[in-house]
Each structure stands twice: as C-alpha cells, then as structure tokens.
Amino acid sequence: FDGLPLSKSSGSQFWPILAYIYPHSNNVFPIGIFHGFKKPDDSNAYLKYFIEEAEYLTLHGIELDSTLLKVSIMEFCCDSPAKSFVLKIKSHTGFSSCTRCFHEGEYSHNRICFPYQENNSFKIRDHDGYVNMVQKSHHLPGNVTSD
Numbered sequence: 001f002d003g004l005p006l007s008k009s010s011g012s013q014f015w016p017i018l019a020y021i022y023p024h025s026n027n028v029f030p031i032g033i034f035h036g037f038k039k040p041d042d043s044n045a046y047l048k049y050f051i052e053e054a055e056y057l058t059l060h061g062i063e064l065d066s067t068l069l070k071v072s073i074m075e076f077c078c079d080s081p082a083k084s085f086v087l088k089i090k091s092h093t094g095f096s097s098c099t100r101c102f103h104e105g106e107y108s109h110n111r112i113c114f115p116y117q118e119n120n121s122f123k124i125r126d127h128d129g130y131v132n133m134v135q136k137s138h139h140l141p142g143n144v145t146s147d
Contacts, residue, residue, distance in 0.1 A: 003039060011037045017050050022074055043086050044142055087130075088140040096137040101125060 003013040017032035032050045040046040057071040080092040083099070090097040095105045098114050101122040105112035133139045
C-alpha cells in the first residue's frame with residue numbers, strides 16, 4: 001500500500017492493491033488501483049471496492065474454465081505506516097501501537113519503545129478484541145476491514 005508517482009511535475013499518484021495466487025504463483029499483480037494527487041485520506045474509501053468484491057468472491061468463488069474455484073484472503077502484507085492506515089490503528093510511533101499485545105509503549109531516546117520484560121504479563125491481542133475495539137487508545141475512528 002504505497003503511492004507510485006506518475007510524474008514529477010503533476011503530483012499524480014497511483015496507490016495499488018497487489019496480490020498473488022497462493023500456492024500456484026509468486027507473481028504479484030494489481031487487483032485495484034486508487035488514483036489521486038496525494039495519499040488517500042481514508043482507508044475505507046481506498047479499500048471500499050476491493051472489500052465489496054472480495055466479500056462476493058469469498059462467498060461465491062470464481063469460475064475459470066468451467067471450474068468453480070474457492071477464493072480466500074490469507075493475509076495482507078504492509079509496512080508499518082500502511083498497516084496502521086489500513087487497520088485504522090495508532091501508527092508505530094504511538095504509545096498504544098503494539099499490534100501483538102496491550103503493552104503501553106515507553107518514550108526513550110526520542111522514540112516509542114516496547115522493551116522486553118522477562119515476566120511479561122501483557123494481555124495478547126486477538127481478533128475479537130480488535131473487532132470490538134477493546135483498547136480504545138489503539139484504534140482510530142471508523143473501520144471497514146473489521147466488518
């Protein structure tokens with residue numbers, strides 16, 4: 001989920017959604033492209049049509065050469081800024097940004113850190129907690145990926 005500038009002078013950008021077919025191919029191909037002059041303001045708008053089509057395909061499959069194929073989404077691959085944009089959670093520089101547990105970050109050496117602790121008793125995040133926004137400080141308003 002990164003912008004691709006089309007030229008230096010126009011500021012026009014493509015924001016692609018890329019995929020590959022597991023386990024049959026490692027070739028990455030575009031399945032959606034958002035065009036604009038800056039990063040999309042809202043990940044819901046950016047992902048809206050992809051999610052609508054993905055929901056349809058996961059329910060109904062796709063027919064290819066008279067064979068109905070099952071479609072499922074295994075995972076999203078994002079860098080940290082794109083992950084927080086898509087999931088509408090605090091960025092990797094926020095105090096409540098850990099996506100694995102409820103550990104509050106600590107400010108150290110001009111950055112937020114999540115230091116290892118030997119007897120770690122931090123509650124682990126799970127899908128239900130994410131969908132129900134159990135830790136409000138971890139989430140940003142609005143979210144289409146959890147529906």
